[in-house]
Amino acid sequence: MTSKKKLIKAEQLEIVYPKRKGSETTPALQDISLTVEEEEFIAVIGKSGAGKTTFLRSLTGFVRPSAGKLVVNDIDVMRTSKKKIYELRRNVATIYQSFNLVERMTALDNALCGRLGYIGNIRGLLGLFPKKDKEFAYRTLVDLGLEDRVHYRVDQLSGGERQRVAIARALVQQPQIVLADEPAASLDISLTKFVLNTLKDLNKQNGLTVLVNLHDIELAKMYATRIIALQRGRIVFDGEPEKLTEDLLEVIYNEYEHGEASKSNE
Numbered sequence: 001m002t003s004k005k006k007l008i009k010a011e012q013l014e015i016v017y018p019k020r021k022g023s024e025t026t027p028a029l030q031d032i033s034l035t036v037e038e039e040e041f042i043a044v045i046g047k048s049g050a051g052k053t054t055f056l057r058s059l060t061g062f063v064r065p066s067a068g069k070l071v072v073n074d075i076d077v078m079r080t081s082k083k084k085i086y087e088l089r090r091n092v093a094t095i096y097q098s099f100n101l102v103e104r105m106t107a108l109d110n111a112l113c114g115r116l117g118y119i120g121n122i123r124g125l126l127g128l129f130p131k132k133d134k135e136f137a138y139r140t141l142v143d144l145g146l147e148d149r150v151h152y153r154v155d156q157l158s159g160g161e162r163q164r165v166a167i168a169r170a171l172v173q174q175p176q177i178v179l180a181d182e183p184a185a186s187l188d189i190s191l192t193k194f195v196l197n198t199l200k201d202l203n204k205q206n207g208l209t210v211l212v213n214l215h216d217i218e219l220a221k222m223y224a225t226r227i228i229a230l231q232r233g234r235i236v237f238d239g240e241p242e243k244l245t246e247d248l249l250e251v252i253y254n255e256y257e258h259g260e261a262s263k264s265n266e
């Protein structure tokens with residue numbers, strides 16, 4: 001049996017955001033130790049503010065860990081050069097919670113941005129994408145049901161359509177790892193399942209490694225082979241979906257009302 005490559009290694013990772021005026025600094029993430037192997041499909045769950053987005057962003061060096069160790073694709077994210085970080089971001093595609101699309105560009109051009117890591121920003125700015133890249137971006141949008149929206153500007157698209165453009169851009173990047181932050185957020189259930197099925201197919205057929213932040217526990221259980229639950233920046237569960245008990249879910253989510261109330265008092 002060949003052993004699978006360890007794509008992500010985190011050891012006692014801690015992330016503290018810079019102090020905001022008048023508020024305490026509590027780490028957004030603390031004592032995060034885990035290993036992710038290639039071909040895993042992981043759902044990260046936890047209530048709002050638990051640290052899910054922070055965790056995904058740390059993996060491509062968008063937030064800097066304050067302590068511990070983090071190695072992604074053999075690159076030590078905390079100590080490496082800018083050049084290596086760009087290399088890392090080519091192999092690790094992110095679908096953001098806020099999509100991060102270029103509003104004034106068309107769906108097709110946004111999807112093509114997934115190829116920038118291959119051809120460089122300057123050629124990209126000039127629209128000098130190889131024909132095969134354009135065809136690939138077009139096909140991906142069509143596969144995601146956006147055939148008649150390809151040439152629309154993104155600011156003319158609905159939330160669900162924008163989300164699919166963001167997904168297309170990530171897939172067009174042909175990454176080794178996809179990080180998806182709440183890809184279900186502005187989609188109806190059939191589209192959500194379509195998106196998760198797309199990621200699942202790529203996971204099974206192409207060995208794509210997927211880490212997805214999800215609010216919906218049922219979806220997490222349905223698609224993921226491993227669930228990581230965060231509570232106040234700490235891992236409180238890491239294992240097979242079947243082992244995530246109702247009791248534990250209760251513990252993870254029961255402070256919802258309290259948490260929300262204290263948030264609104266800030």
Ligand SMILES: Nc1ncnc2c1ncn2[C@@H]1O[C@H](COP(=O)(O)OP(=O)(O)OP(=O)(O)O)[C@@H](O)[C@H]1O
Binds near residue numbers: 018046050052053055
């Ligand atoms: N840029 C930032 N500066 C300061 N604090 C931040 C920043 N981003 C997030 N935080 C804080 O870090 C903690 C974790 O936030 P994060 O966005 O990772 O949570 P989340 O689990 O993704 O929540 P949600 O489900 O609402 O998206 C929260 O307390 C949040 O307020």
Ligand SMILES: [Mg+2]
Binds near residue numbers: 052053054181
């Ligand atoms: Mg988030």
